[in-house]
Amino acid sequence: MEPISIKGTPKTPDVNFDLEAGLVEIKGRSIPENSIEFYKPLVDWLEAYKEKPQSKTIVNIQLEYFNTSSSKCILDVFKKLEEIYVQLDEDGVVINWYYEEDDEDMYEAGEDYQTILKIPFTMIEMEE
Amino acid sequence: MSFSLQNWYDKMQSENVLFAHKGTITSDLITNVLDTVEHKLEEAHEVSKIKRKVYNVLVEALQNLYHHIDVPPDGEYDNQFAIFILSKENQGEYKISTGNFVRKNKTKLLKDRLEQLNFLSKEELKGLYKMILNNEEFSEKGGGGLGMIDIARKTGNKFGFNFQNVDKEYFFFSLDVLISK
Numbered sequence: 333m334e335p336i337s338i339k340g341t342p343k344t345p346d347v348n349f350d351l352e353a354g355l356v357e358i359k360g361r362s363i364p365e366n367s368i369e370f371y372k373p374l375v376d377w378l379e380a381y382k383e384k385p386q387s388k389t390i391v392n393i394q395l396e397y398f399n400t401s402s403s404k405c406i407l408d409v410f411k412k413l414e415e416i417y418v419q420l421d422e423d424g425v426v427i428n429w430y431y432e433e434d435d436e437d438m439y440e441a442g443e444d445y446q447t448i449l450k451i452p453f454t455m456i457e458m459e460e
Numbered sequence: 461m462s463f464s465l466q467n468w469y470d471k472m473q474s475e476n477v478l479f480a481h482k483g484t485i486t487s488d489l490i491t492n493v494l495d496t497v498e499h500k501l502e503e504a505h506e507v508s509k510i511k512r513k514v515y516n517v518l519v520e521a522l523q524n525l526y527h528h529i530d531v532p533p534d535g536e537y538d539n540q541f542a543i544f545i546l547s548k549e550n551q552g553e554y555k556i557s558t559g560n561f562v563r564k565n566k567t568k569l570l571k572d573r574l575e576q577l578n579f580l581s582k583e584e585l586k587g588l589y590k591m592i593l594n595n596e597e598f599s600e601k602g603g604g605g606l607g608m609i610d611i612a613r614k615t616g617n618k619f620g621f622n623f624q625n626v627d628k629e630y631f632f633f634s635l636d637v638l639i640s641k
Contacts, residue, residue: 397515400610401523403593437513444593448593460508
């Protein structure tokens with residue numbers, strides 16, 4: 333399985349999905365008008381990864397901005413990760429949700445996802 | 461007196477306007493506006509919390525227009541025609557105003573929806589947001605009005621809105637959103 337490595341643009345995030353390292357990273361801005369187009373390959377990659385995941389997968393989500401169109405797609409990414417989580421031992425999938433120290437909205441967005449999903453989130457505050 | 465779009469637009473213009481647009485809404489335009497506004501907020505040394513809120517609300521407001529506006533009445537306007545204005549108010553709060561044509565048969569739904577959102581508490585808005593987010597039936601275009609709910613949650617303010625009769629088939633719909641300090 334080829335890794336996914338996408339450089340960010342003003343409207344789309346940096347993406348780094350690495351099978352060998354068991355690493356799933358999305359960082360930056362996610363505000364495209366057509367989010368499905370951007371996120372479908374990522375969800376497909378995770379669907380394939382689910383067949384033979386690493387014993388431990390680290391997920392780093394560090395978003396500066398995301399729009400409501402992306403919010404749905406990001407939930408789809410999390411739901412795939414949840415499927416992997418339930419088939420592994422505890423802590424098989426670790427989700428780190430990063431937010432800037434005064435960004436209550438981003439903290440709350442992480443909380444929203446956490447209450448919808450079965451995977452615990454680690455909330456990580458970053459100093460500005 | 462009949463509704464004049466130009467008069468309305470002129471009246472909205474003041475020295476406090478940071479950005480105003482009247483015309484077609486495209487993906488590239490949205491990219492450019494966001495970039496310009498971000499620079500202006502930087503230059504004004506606006507606190508990061510407000511900067512982020514203005515940016516977030518602007519994204520949702522513009523993309524709402526991009527995805528949902530009706531084709532305007534024949535003749536004068538492009539298909540993706542809309543207006544939006546970002547201004548700074550006297551108390552330091554920011555105001556985002558949008559204006560677009562809507563077909564008469566949609567006005568009731570829109571009005572009911574906005575009145576509902578204005579009525580809901582912070583917790584109720586959060587619950588509604590999560591319910592729609594987790595519902596497979598809505599599309600990625602933000603079906604179910606996720607964008608509006610997000611704006612209501614992020615600003616904590618009520619929507620100001622107005623419908624003005626244009627002709628037999630159309631109303632001009634204007635929406636005001638305030639981002640307080």
